[in-house]
Amino acid sequence: MVIERLKQFFVKRRILAVLAVIGPGVIAGNAGNDAGGIATYSIVGAREGYGLLWALLLITFALAVIQEMSARMGVVTGKGFGDLVREQFGVRVTLAIMTLFVFANLTVTIAEFAGIAASMELFGIHKYVSVPVSAFVVWFVVVKGNFKQVERFMIVISLVYFTYVVSGFMANPPWKEVARQISFPQVRMDRDYFLLFITMVGTTVTPYMQFYLQSAVVDKGVRVEEYSYARYDAYVGAFMTVFIAFFIVLCTGTILHPAGVIIDSAEDAAKALEPLAGPFSAHLFALGLLNASFLAAFVLPLATAYGLSEAFGWESGINKTFSEAPQFLGFYTAFIVIGAGIIMIPDIPLIKIMFFSQTINGILLPIVLVIMLRLVNDRSLMGDYVNSRRMNIITWAMVLVLITLTVLLLVTSFLS
Amino acid sequence: MPFFAGDIFVSEVHRKPVLDRAGEEIGKLTDITVGQGDPFPSVTALVVKSGKLTYLIPWDQINLFNKRVISVNLLRDQLSPAVIEPAEVLICRDILDKQIVDINGAKLVRVNDLKLGDVNGRVSLIAADIGLRGILRRLGVEARGERLLSVLRYRLQNVLIGWHYLQPVEPKLNKLTLTVSRQKAAQLHPADLAEIISEVSQKERSAIFGSLDVETAAEALHELEPSVQADIIDDMSKEKASDILEQMPPDEAADVLGDLPEAKAQELINLMEKDEAEDVQELLEHEEDTAGGLMTTEYLAFPPDMTVEDAIRELRLEAPDVETVYYLYITDDQERLLGVLSLKSLIMARPETLLQDIMRSPMKTLSLDAEQMDVAEFISKYNLLAAPVVDENMVMRGIVTVDDVVDFLLPPASRKKRRKI
Numbered sequence: 001m002v003i004e005r006l007k008q009f010f011v012k013r014r015i016l017a018v019l020a021v022i023g024p025g026v027i028a029g030n031a032g033n034d035a036g037g038i039a040t041y042s043i044v045g046a047r048e049g050y051g052l053l054w055a056l057l058l059i060t061f062a063l064a065v066i067q068e069m070s071a072r073m074g075v076v077t078g079k080g081f082g083d084l085v086r087e088q089f090g091v092r093v094t095l096a097i098m099t100l101f102v103f104a105n106l107t108v109t110i111a112e113f114a115g116i117a118a119s120m121e122l123f124g125i126h127k128y129v130s131v132p133v134s135a136f137v138v139w140f141v142v143v144k145g146n147f148k149q150v151e152r153f154m155i156v157i158s159l160v161y162f163t164y165v166v167s168g169f170m171a172n173p174p175w176k177e178v179a180r181q182i183s184f185p186q187v188r189m190d191r192d193y194f195l196l197f198i199t200m201v202g203t204t205v206t207p208y209m210q211f212y213l214q215s216a217v218v219d220k221g222v223r224v225e226e227y228s229y230a231r232y233d234a235y236v237g238a239f240m241t242v243f244i245a246f247f248i249v250l251c252t253g254t255i256l257h258p259a260g261v262i263i264d265s266a267e268d269a270a271k272a273l274e275p276l277a278g279p280f281s282a283h284l285f286a287l288g289l290l291n292a293s294f295l296a297a298f299v300l301p302l303a304t305a306y307g308l309s310e311a312f313g314w315e316s317g318i319n320k321t322f323s324e325a326p327q328f329l330g331f332y333t334a335f336i337v338i339g340a341g342i343i344m345i346p347d348i349p350l351i352k353i354m355f356f357s358q359t360i361n362g363i364l365l366p367i368v369l370v371i372m373l374r375l376v377n378d379r380s381l382m383g384d385y386v387n388s389r390r391m392n393i394i395t396w397a398m399v400l401v402l403i404t405l406t407v408l409l410l411v412t413s414f415l416s
Numbered sequence: 417m418p419f420f421a422g423d424i425f426v427s428e429v430h431r432k433p434v435l436d437r438a439g440e441e442i443g444k445l446t447d448i449t450v451g452q453g454d455p456f457p458s459v460t461a462l463v464v465k466s467g468k469l470t471y472l473i474p475w476d477q478i479n480l481f482n483k484r485v486i487s488v489n490l491l492r493d494q495l496s497p498a499v500i501e502p503a504e505v506l507i508c509r510d511i512l513d514k515q516i517v518d519i520n521g522a523k524l525v526r527v528n529d530l531k532l533g534d535v536n537g538r539v540s541l542i543a544a545d546i547g548l549r550g551i552l553r554r555l556g557v558e559a560r561g562e563r564l565l566s567v568l569r570y571r572l573q574n575v576l577i578g579w580h581y582l583q584p585v586e587p588k589l590n591k592l593t594l595t596v597s598r599q600k601a602a603q604l605h606p607a608d609l610a611e612i613i614s615e616v617s618q619k620e621r622s623a624i625f626g627s628l629d630v631e632t633a634a635e636a637l638h639e640l641e642p643s644v645q646a647d648i649i650d651d652m653s654k655e656k657a658s659d660i661l662e663q664m665p666p667d668e669a670a671d672v673l674g675d676l677p678e679a680k681a682q683e684l685i686n687l688m689e690k691d692e693a694e695d696v697q698e699l700l701e702h703e704e705d706t707a708g709g710l711m712t713t714e715y716l717a718f719p720p721d722m723t724v725e726d727a728i729r730e731l732r733l734e735a736p737d738v739e740t741v742y743y744l745y746i747t748d749d750q751e752r753l754l755g756v757l758s759l760k761s762l763i764m765a766r767p768e769t770l771l772q773d774i775m776r777s778p779m780k781t782l783s784l785d786a787e788q789m790d791v792a793e794f795i796s797k798y799n800l801l802a803a804p805v806v807d808e809n810m811v812m813r814g815i816v817t818v819d820d821v822v823d824f825l826l827p828p829a830s831r832k833k834r835r836k837i
Contacts, residue, residue, distance in 0.1 A: 086526060087513050091554040313515045313526030324522065 021229035022236065023151045024074075024216035025067055027299065028209045029237030030158040032063070033244055034296035035115025035266065036108070036354065038289050040203045041245045042269035044196055045252030046261055050178050053249055054185035055197055056242050059204050062398050064238035066369070069376050069387070069395070070210045071234040074217030075227045076385045081214045081368075082310025084375050094311050097371075100364045105208055105304045107357030109339035112300060114350055115293030117343055118267040122286040127343065135340035138297050143329055147219055147318040154298060160291040161244045163284045168247030170281055171254040178250065191412075198409040204241065205402060206361055207368045208303040213237075215306035219317050227385075251285070301335035355413065362410045366403040373399060425545065426507060426530040427554045428483045434464045434473070435487040442466060442473075442492050447506040448532075455580035456540035459532065462486070463506060472498035475539065503587045507541060515591040516546065516577070524594065529553055531576060544582060544592070547575030634663035646675035649684075658687035665739055666692065667712040667820065670699035698813075707791050708784035710821065711805045711814035714738045717747045720754055720772035724765045731762075740817050742801045746775045753804055753812040755779060781806045784813060791816050792824040 033041075044052050070081070077084060086094045113131055120130035142150055187193075213234070222230050252269055261272045266289045274282035302318075309316035309328045316328040342348060373395060377386050387395065426448065433441045443466030450457040462478065464471045473488055473495070480487045500506070507530055516524045528550030533542040545553075549572050552561035562572045583593045649657045649672055661669045661684060673681040673696065681700070685693050695713040702708025716738055718727050727744065735741050744757040755777030765774050780798055782791060782805045795803050795818055802817045 083515070090513060091528065091551055095551075095555070309523075311526075313523055315523040 017226070018229045018232055021220075021222055021226050022233045023155060024213050024220060024222075025071060025230070025233035025235070025237030026158055026240060027151070027154045027216065027237070027295070028070075028213035029063065029067065029234075029241035030161060030244070030292075031212065031296045031299035032204050032206060032209050032241050033161065033292050034108070034300075035112050035118075035289065035293040036358075037203045037245070038115075038248060038292050039266040039269075040199055041248040042252045042256075042266050043263060044200055045249040045254075046256040046263050046269065046272075048193065048196060049253045049257040050181040050249070051186065051188070051193070052197060052200065053178065053182050053246065053253075055200060056246055056249070057182070059201055059245075060238055060242040062201070062402065063205055063241060064235050065391075065395055065398060066205060066210060066372075067213055067234040067238050068231055069372060070213040071217050071230045072227065072385055073372075073376055073382070074214040075222050075224055075230050076383065077381050078218055080218050080306055080310040081211050081372070082307040084381065085371060086311045086313075088375060088378065088381070089371065093371075097364070097367060098308060098311050100360050100367075101207065101211070101307055102304060104357055104360035104364055105300050106335065106338060107353050107360070108206075108208065109297065109300045109335055110342050110353055111350070111357060112293045112297040113340045113343040115266065115289055116297065118265070119270070119286045119290035119293065122267060122270055122282070131340050131343050134294060134297065135336050138294070138301075139333060139336050142298065142302065142318055142332060143322070145318070150298075150318050151216075151220070154295060157291055157295045158240070161240075161288065163288045163291070164244050164247045164251065167281055167284045167288070168250040168254075170284075171251045171277065173250050173254040195409075195412055198405045198412070201402065201405050202358065202362060202365075202409050204245070205365065207364045208300055210368060210372065211307045212299050212303035215303065215310065215316075219306070219319075224385075248288075251281075255281075297336070297339070301332045301339070304335055305329070305332040358413065359410060362406045365406050366399075369399045369402060423531055423533040423542070424481070424483060425550075425553060426512065426532065427550075429481070429486060430508060432483075432486055434462065435485065436492045436495075437479070437487070437489055438491060439487075440492050442471060442488065442495065443469070445486060446470075447508040449500075449504050449506055450541055450585060451505075455584070456535045456542050457505070457579070457585045458535070458538040458540040463500065469497045470500065471495050472500065481539070505585045505587055505589070510587070510589050511541075511544075511585065511592070514589060516544065516582070516594060517591050518594045521593075527592065541579055541585070543576040543578050545574060545576055547573065549574050634660045645672045650676060650680065654684060654687055658684050661696070662688050662692045665712050666695040666699055666714060667710065670696050670709075671704070673700060674704060702784060705788045706784065707782045707786040707788075707805045707816055708813070710788060710791060711816045712739055712820075713814045715745055715802075715804075715812075715815045716741060716743070717745045717751070717812065718771055720746050720748065720770070720775070722771050723767065724762060724769045724771065724774070725767035727762060727771055728767075740802050740815070743804075743815070744771075745804055745812060745815075746771055746777075747812050751812050752810045753779075753781065753806050756804065779804075781810070782816065783807075788821065789824055792821040795821055796825050 073084065074080065079087075082094070082098070085097060113135065116134050117127035117131050121127060141153055145153070217230060251273075252263075255276050256263065256269065256272055259272075259276055261276075263269050263272055267286070270282050270285040270289065273285055305328045306316055308314075308331050309325070312327070314327040315325040317325060320328065322329050342353075373387075373392075376382060377392065379386055429445055431444050431446070434443060434445050436442050443464040445462055446465045447463035448459055449461045449463065449472070451460040452458070459475050461475055462473045464473055473490075477489050478486070479489045505511070512527055512530060514527050516527060518524055525546045527544045528547065529545035530541060531543040531545060532539055534540075535542065549558060549561075552558045552572070565572050577594070581595055583595065649660070652660075661672065664672070669692075673684065676684070685697055685700075688696065698713065699709065699711070702711075704710075714737060716731065716734060718730065722730070731741065731744070742759045744759070744762060745753060746755045746757060747753055754772070755775030756779050757771060757775045761774055780794070780803070782794060782803050784805055784807055786794070786805075791803070794800075795816070800818065802815045804812055805814045805816060806812055
């Protein structure tokens, strides 16, 4: 009786229909909170306290707008971003983008396995155990599972991010002060503050998220009639991403910032939390890092395999077997093997690799965004689903800001 | 019908300037429209863009269409801007870079380039290039890529799908469907997709030679690299091949046969007429780079007691069959060389004079085993057009003409470049 009533309630509110479409946006968004993202937010909180929380509002907005366009392109054209670039811009542009994309993603994948290794070491498990095991799980789930299973698996992982929300509440922040700092931000004009701001934006809006989101929408087979639900998915994903980030900053901002602890990575943050907030807090933080790295270790190889298959016209899809989609699963496998393999090498210069990946992503993002806006406004592809004039003004303005920021980030990181 | 030379890949002409009859640039070639034509869609017009203006130039107004020049029979002022109908199929816009799927809808690959060729006198879309070579060509680095890969011992081949294995073109094409399934395509796999995807040119050149008459074929063959000559002869029917070989000068024929497997060469010689066969057989026995290998057995030989008048009459009869008529060789009844006579001294002599009275003797000769460089130097030193080759008994065996050795006399850069197809 109660179940019956509940079901009616859900059907009436179309909640079931929405839930069926939810997935790609949430996963893509959360994958933006990867090992590098967690590190950045931890550092932001530790250095600036609540001083940069206001920027998260800006990031939510940017992410929502961009993710929505990706989802819309996937739903309306039934093609991935790689497909559209190849068909509309030809071999040259495609090859340039894919080269940058593969290198950027490879380095980020390495960083994710580094995140897995670091967080597991906080639990006392050596990287020679944790990295091969997690690499195998990542490989096995996608190669053997079907799309539905893989998506559910990744949504469950996405829910583990809420450990950061718990950490944030446990820190017991002065909420009034937090609200005041968000409402009346005291923007400083010094170099450190500005650099942190750009890095935060750069780590949250990344090309692989857009590639993954659009390809996953296509692989899932979301139809045009379901577009309005796919839009929710994109918005929910963007909101959730920044929501989690907010609590990470809150946690380190409340505990580490007043203590004046200097950290350089997410595992530093977890270690620093232990004496100040107790082992439980530290473990939650480490678990969050493990989880974030693990999810991104799925999404990055997948996004690359989708992108390459689309660009060269090979069969792709999580439902496919190795004999049906050899290149797709081949690249997926290769990425995991290389990503995990490099972490096994002793004394790997991780900082340099991270710097390299940040640089390539910085070059790639403006190109991807400009191409995205050209595609989304192409009536022969999008029909009536092209951007409205108001949307175009907003997106172009935002894209110009993002481009300026990434260029500044590139310039400053080369200067320092 | 515009002059259309060989096959052309679309990427080789895309964005090339299109000239009018006066040589003025009309604009750049941006696309090509195709119409019906089963299975090969034929080219109907060129889309030429100049700034914001678009011209549609019907195919029958095209004068030249090749990698270097595209020209039109009209003047620029005669053209008026056109609007492209939605139903038109534009190959760059609608076909290039599109997805190819098998009959079950499984994605295979994308169209990297398109090949145009002649089908029954109409220029048509004949194949989709799906290989790495097509991608390199699109990037404009085909030659460099080929060189680089050849260092790695990888031969860069064209991987093509003949259009007869693809669906007919239609407006608003979203993807191209292969008429076979992926499994079947995979079975036809030896090189890449075997039958479907074939290197067209090898077959085509044999087909071209098959369609020529024997004399033209013999002449055309003469212009090619010996290894290519051998390939072509090898591909032809034996009867046709032996006919062509008969038409060729014996030394050339011997060169071609020398590049063939011995059994095959012997088979062809047996099919040739007896006289020609003997000549070729004899030449084959000599090393290729000696006077014996270079010489031809066709020359003018007359007995010493013939009159000038008779010799001229005889010359008229025999001249068509020999390579050079500038020297007449005087031999005895055992074919021993006695002397030589130039054409000039023959025609200047009185009709009743005997040849032995005006011939030059003794004279310079070459032995059968003289090295080719020595032969070249000999001809150069004595300013000859041809030199006689004799055996140890002074029996005349043939002549080496200047054109057989001119390559060794010139500096390397100006040597005649033989063409490959």
